[in-house]
Amino acid sequence: xxxxxxxxxxxxxxxxxxxxxxxxxxxxxxxxxxxxxxxxxxxxxxxxxxxxxxxxxxxxxxxxxxxxxxxxxxxxxxxxxxxxxxxxxxxxxxxxxxxxxxxxxxxxxxxxxxxxxxxxxxxxxxxxxxxxxxxxxxxxxxxxxxxxxxxxxxxxxxxxxxxxxxxxxxxxxxxxxxxxxxxxxxxxxxxxxxxxxxxxxxxxxxxxxxxxxxxxxxxxxxxxxxxxxxxxxxxxxxxxxxxxxxxxxxxxxxxxxxxxxxxxxxxxxxxxxxxxxxxxxxxxxxxxxxxxxxxxxxxxxxxxxxxxxxxxxxxxxxxxxxxxxxxxxxxxxxxxxxxxxxxxxxxxxxxxxxxxxxxxxxxxxxxxxxxxxxxxxxxxxxxxxxxxxxxxxxxxxxxxxxxxxxxxxxxxxxxxxxxxxxxxxxxxxxxxxxxxxxxxxxxxxxxxxxxxxxxxxxxxxxxxxxxxxxxxxxxxxxxxxxxxxxxxxxxxxxxxxxxxxxxxxxxxxxxxxxxxxxxxxxxxxxxxxxxxxxxxxxxxxxxxxxxxxxxxxxxxxxxxxxxxxxxxxxxxxxxxxxxxxxxxxxxxxxxxxxxxxxxxxxxxxxxxxxxxxxxxx
Numbered sequence: 001x002x003x004x005x006x007x008x009x010x011x012x013x014x015x016x017x018x019x020x021x022x023x024x025x026x027x028x029x030x031x032x033x034x035x036x037x038x039x040x041x042x043x044x045x046x047x048x049x050x051x052x053x054x055x056x057x058x059x060x061x062x063x064x065x066x067x068x069x070x071x072x073x074x075x076x077x078x079x080x081x082x083x084x085x086x087x088x089x090x091x092x093x094x095x096x097x098x099x100x101x102x103x104x105x106x107x108x109x110x111x112x113x114x115x116x117x118x119x120x121x122x123x124x125x126x127x128x129x130x131x132x133x134x135x136x137x138x139x140x141x142x143x144x145x146x147x148x149x150x151x152x153x154x155x156x157x158x159x160x161x162x163x164x165x166x167x168x169x170x171x172x173x174x175x176x177x178x179x180x181x182x183x184x185x186x187x188x189x190x191x192x193x194x195x196x197x198x199x200x201x202x203x204x205x206x207x208x209x210x211x212x213x214x215x216x217x218x219x220x221x222x223x224x225x226x227x228x229x230x231x232x233x234x235x236x237x238x239x240x241x242x243x244x245x246x247x248x249x250x251x252x253x254x255x256x257x258x259x260x261x262x263x264x265x266x267x268x269x270x271x272x273x274x275x276x277x278x279x280x281x282x283x284x285x286x287x288x289x290x291x292x293x294x295x296x297x298x299x300x301x302x303x304x305x306x307x308x309x310x311x312x313x314x315x316x317x318x319x320x321x322x323x324x325x326x327x328x329x330x331x332x333x334x335x336x337x338x339x340x341x342x343x344x345x346x347x348x349x350x351x352x353x354x355x356x357x358x359x360x361x362x363x364x365x366x367x368x369x370x371x372x373x374x375x376x377x378x379x380x381x382x383x384x385x386x387x388x389x390x391x392x393x394x395x396x397x398x399x400x401x402x403x404x405x406x407x408x409x410x411x412x413x414x415x416x417x418x419x420x421x422x423x424x425x426x427x428x429x430x431x432x433x434x435x436x437x438x439x440x441x442x443x444x445x446x447x448x449x450x451x452x453x454x455x456x457x458x459x460x461x462x463x464x465x466x467x468x469x470x471x472x473x474x475x476x477x478x479x480x481x482x483x484x485x486x487x488x489x490x491x492x493x494x495x496x497x498x499x500x501x502x503x504x505x506x507x508x509x510x511x512x513x514x515x516x517x518x519x520x521x522x523x524x525x526x527x528x529x530x531x532x533x534x535x536x537x538x539x540x541x542x543x544x545x546x547x548x549x550x551x552x553x554x555x556x557x558x559x560x561x562x563x564x565x566x567x568x569x570x571x572x573x574x575x576x577x578x579x580x581x582x583x584x585x586x587x588x589x590x591x592x593x594x595x596x597x598x599x600x601x602x603x604x605x606x607x608x609x610x611x612x613x614x615x616x617x
Contacts, residue, residue, distance in 0.1 A: 007204060012192055019188040023181055030177050045125050045143055048081075048165055052145040053123070055083055056161035060150040081165035085149060088119055088159050106162050109144035118146045118160040142166055206234045210241055222249035272371040278364065280322040280330060292371060296323040296346065326353055326369060333357055333367050343374070348552065350378040379556060395437070398430035440578045447585035454498040454589055461492035461538050464499065465527050468506045472514065480519030486526040492538050495613040501586050502610075508579035509542045509606050516546035516604075532592065536612040541605055548600040557596065558584040583608075590614055 055072055062068035076082060085093040086106045106115065114124050125145045144164035148157045209226050216224040225245060228238045266273055266286035274293060275284035282293055322330055325344050333340050339356040355369040405423045414420040446452045469485040476483040494502075513523045523544045530539040549557060558580050583606075587594045591614035598604040 007207070011199060012195075015192045015195065016189065019185070019192065023185060023188070027177065027181055044165075045127070045145070048143050048145045048163060049123060049125060049147075051081070052083075052147045052161060052163040055163055056147040056149050059083075059085070059161060060152060060154060063152060076163070076165075079165060081163060083161055083163045086115060086146075086160045086162060088157065090115060093159065106146075106160075109142070109162060109164060110146055115146065115160055118148055119157055121148050121157065123147045203234065206230075206238060210238065213241065213245070217245060217248065222252055270372075273368065274371070275358070275366060275368045276322050276330060277366040278334065280327065282320050282322065283366070289371070293323060296325065297321075299347070326355070326371075329353060329355055330367055330369070334364055337364050343378075348375070348555070349373060350375045379559070395434065398434045401430045402427055437578075440582060444578055444582055444585065447582070447589065452585075452589060454501060456496040456498055459494040459497045459499045459502065461494060461527050461540070462487050464502065465525060465540070468503065468510065469525060471507075472510045476514055476523065479514060479517075481514060481517050482522045484522060484524045486524060488528055490529070492527055492529060493612065494538060494610060497590060497610065501589070505583050505586050505608060506540075506542075508583050509608075512579060513542055513544040513546065513604075517544040518546070521545035530609060532609050532611050537592070537609050538612060540608045540610070543603060543605040545603040548602055549596070549598040549604055550600055554596060554598060558594070 055076075058072065059069060073083060084106070087093055090106075090112055092106060109126055109128055110118075110124065114126075118124060123145065125143065128142045128144065142164050144162060146160050146162045149159040149161045150156065151158050206226075206229060213224045213226045222245065225242045226238045228235050228242075269286060270288065272289035272292045273284075273286045274282060274289040277283050285293060325346055329340060329342055333355045334357065337357050339354065341352070341354045344351045344353055350373075352372045352374045353369055355367050357364045358366040358368055405427050408414060409420060409423055414423055443452070465485055465487055469483060473483055510523070510525075517523055521544070523542065526541045526543070528539050528541075530537050584594055587608055587610065590610045592608065592610035594609075595607045596604060597607070
């Protein structure tokens with residue numbers, strides 16, 4: 001069955017309404033016609049009264065002539081009327097008045113009292129249905145009129161003449177018309193329903209096919225087509241739909257190609273790309289951006305947070321939100337509707353953020369942010385600035401002293417040979433300091449360019465460590481520092497090592513330890529056998545009881561010109577910031593590694609691990 005909300009249902013209702021309106025209008029016209037064309041019951045009765053009076057008068061005159069009465073009945077039968085006579089003693093006269101007289105009796109129409117009134121000269125009429133109709137003629141209506149029957153002299157009533165006729169009233173005609181219209185209405189309803197089912201196959205079936213094809217296309221089956229079964233408007237619609245499907249398929253393919261191209265570009269980018277909507281929800285990221293969102297969502301930004309490690313559901317919800325570090329920039333971009341750039345410091349990392357608004361019909365619908373990790377560049381820039389400051393300081397101080405003391409010598413300020421010798425000694429010491437700085441810079445440059453020349457030979461580590469202990473014992477004693485050398489009983493040998501460079505490594509480490517260790521403290525030199533990358537190696541450790549290195553500076557102490565204590569000046573704890581960088585490069589040249597452990601206020605331990613035979617690795 002079809003639904004009344006469907007096209008066929010609506011068309012069916014429309015046709016039913018049209019048929020009903022047509023039948024209603026037709027019934028009004030036919031009713032008006034019946035009212036004007038068919039005689040009314042009163043008119044029929046009046047005409048029948050007049051006819052009965054004439055028939056009774058004629059019979060009274062020709063009572064003796066049987067042919068006359070027979071002729072009257074023949075004439076009345078043409079109008080479906082019959083007459084019979086009743087004597088004054090209420091007996092039906094046996095006259096040859098036609099076949100109908102033997103079938104009906106006056107009592108079928110009138111009572112005895114009615115006939116007595118007729119005998120008295122009154123004319124009465126009556127209409128009979130039901131009993132008479134059911135006995136002789138189905139659904140018939142009989143009108144009867146009884147008039148006095150006079151003798152031939154017209155002076156005496158000898159009986160009554162009863163004239164009856166089968167009639168049909170206007171009401172009966174209207175009932176017949178109503179029944180006719182009911183039959184026509186039922187037939188029209190059935191034909192309309194049949195026509196609706198016919199339309200269902202001719203109209204709705206192609207439309208349903210179009211709907212099904214549209215649903216399949218909406219689910220991604222862009223190759224769906226509908227058959228063209230006709231050349232009418234529905235056929236043209238199907239042809240247009242198929243053309244639309246082809247165009248849509250081509251458009252989707254082009255969009256998919258562009259999307260894949262864009263996705264490939266985003267995935268291949270080393271920078272992180274994150275797209276937000278107007279409420280700050282994350283709607284698109286590349287792998288690098290997704291990693292940043294996930295990592296930053298796990299960070300406890302607020303001290304009021306109770307659980308620094310949220311559950312999976314909370315973490316997922318946080319990953320959909322804009323990370324707190326870039327929210328202020330996002331809000332500013334949305335409000336100002338312009339591109340903005342800034343640097344963000346997130347824990348120990350530095351990120352360069354470029355954010356631009358996204359527009360939809362001239363309204364800002366979100367923003368896209370490009371993030372780049374510039375931690376290395378930031379530290380390199382910081383090192384450059386520190387290098388300029390350190391080198392300027394390290395060169396400016398000895399140059400100033402050289403200039404000042406040389407001017408003193410030229411101006412003969414020193415009056416005695418001892419004073420001149422002292423001034424000359426200061427000039428000599430400062431020149432040596434400048435020479436060391438220049439030498440360290442040159443060595444570091446050669447190491448980083450791979451031009452450092454090493455002379456490998458066998459080195460006895462125990463003898464080497466004892467010699468380094470003796471070298472710094474006097475200096476440590478002057479500072480009030482106890483220096484301990486802890487060596488194993490077994491022999492430690494490095495088969496491939498440059499002893500001069502090893503001495504440079506130890507000199508830098510021990511010099512740092514002495515400069516940062518207070519008096520009455522200890523410095524421990526230790527050498528043991530170990531392994532590195534599955535090969536035999538020697539581990540050399542130097543532990544001091546100095547002020548220690550902050551945890552935030554530990555990752556950078558081997559970089560050039562980096563100083564953990566930014567307020568240090570040259571003097572007891574001063575330095576160029578090149579020593580540890582030189583140590584790191586020299587250890588790498590021996591295919592080893594250097595590590596540091598430090599606790600602020602307790603001391604620092606430098607560990608140098610050098611393979612015994614690096615040429616075999």
